[in-house]
Amino acid sequence: AQKITQTQPGMFVQEKEAVTLDCTYDTSDPSYGLFWYKQPSSGEMIFLIYQGSYDQQNATEGRYSLNFQKARKSANLVISASQLGDSAMYFCAMRESTSGTYKYIFGTGTRLKVLA
Amino acid sequence: NAGVTQTPKFQVLKTGQSMTLQCAQDMNHNSMYWYRQDPGMGLRLIYYSASEGTTDKGEVPNGYNVSRLNKREFSLRLESAAPSQTSVYFCASSERVGYQPQHFGDGTRLSIL
Numbered sequence: 177a178q179k180i181t182q183t184q185p186g187m188f189v190q191e192k193e194a195v196t197l198d199c200t201y202d203t204s205d206p207s208y209g210l211f212w213y214k215q216p217s218s219g220e221m222i223f224l225i226y227q228g229s230y231d232q233q234n235a236t237e238g239r240y241s242l243n244f245q246k247a248r249k250s251a252n253l254v255i256s257a258s259q260l261g262d263s264a265m266y267f268c269a270m271r272e273s274t275s276g277t278y279k280y281i282f283g284t285g286t287r288l289k290v291l292a
Numbered sequence: 293n294a295g296v297t298q299t300p301k302f303q304v305l306k307t308g309q310s311m312t313l314q315c316a317q318d319m320n321h322n323s324m325y326w327y328r329q330d331p332g333m334g335l336r337l338i339y340y341s342a343s344e345g346t347t348d349k350g351e352v353p354n355g356y357n358v359s360r361l362n363k364r365e366f367s368l369r370l371e372s373a374a375p376s377q378t379s380v381y382f383c384a385s386s387e388r389v390g391y392q393p394q395h396f397g398d399g400t401r402l403s404i405l
Contacts (some may be wrong), residue, residue: 211393221382221396267334271390277348278389282334
């Protein structure tokens with residue numbers, strides 16, 4: 177079974193509109209963390225936002241927010257007021273641990289294209 | 293601010309050759325990581341080092357070895373390169389393993405013929 181699932185291979189959004197990128201996860205570790213990274217066409221990986229499994233509030237970082245629904249095991253990224261520079265690949269990732277060993281698992285990504 | 297520096301940026305090897313990818317960070321981070329990224333896939337963890345002097349296997353460690361040379365440097369070695377190891381390799385670091393975000397280098401594009 178996939179540990180991290182991103183069901184949207186590609187998304188389009190009009191400039192200045194909001195967009196939601198979906199991510200579902202599966203883990204038996206009660207203390208896990210969820211991350212979102214952006215990978216522009218230039219190739220570097222840029223950290224966007226983090227949500228811990230025990231965090232009560234949804235994480236926010238500027239125009240990025242994480243819609244964390246623990247019972248549904250979803251951690252969707254919301255980008256408000258999209259900009260042309262937001263066009264990139266977006267990866268959801270999870271950190272879990274088993275017997276003191278950490279695992280970092282990435283989804284297959286969603287390619288976002290912002291239209292002018 | 294250099295952050296995480298990877299060398300080389302590109303490399304072509306022949307099957308059976310050996311190669312060491314270098315990674316250095318200047319953020320005084322305790323934890324360092326090596327990932328590979330294949331087309332159409334997310335990153336997969338090869339090895340990580342939670343702190344100086346320790347290393348642990350990730351999801352895809354076979355065919356690789358690592359060395360945490362000191363707090364700053366974490367190298368990845370391919371002893372006998374195979375075409376299946378053609379990939380983009382990313383090094384990353386974080387303050388400590390677990391809850392902090394990882395800062396990534398720009399990647400090394402490795403082709404094995």
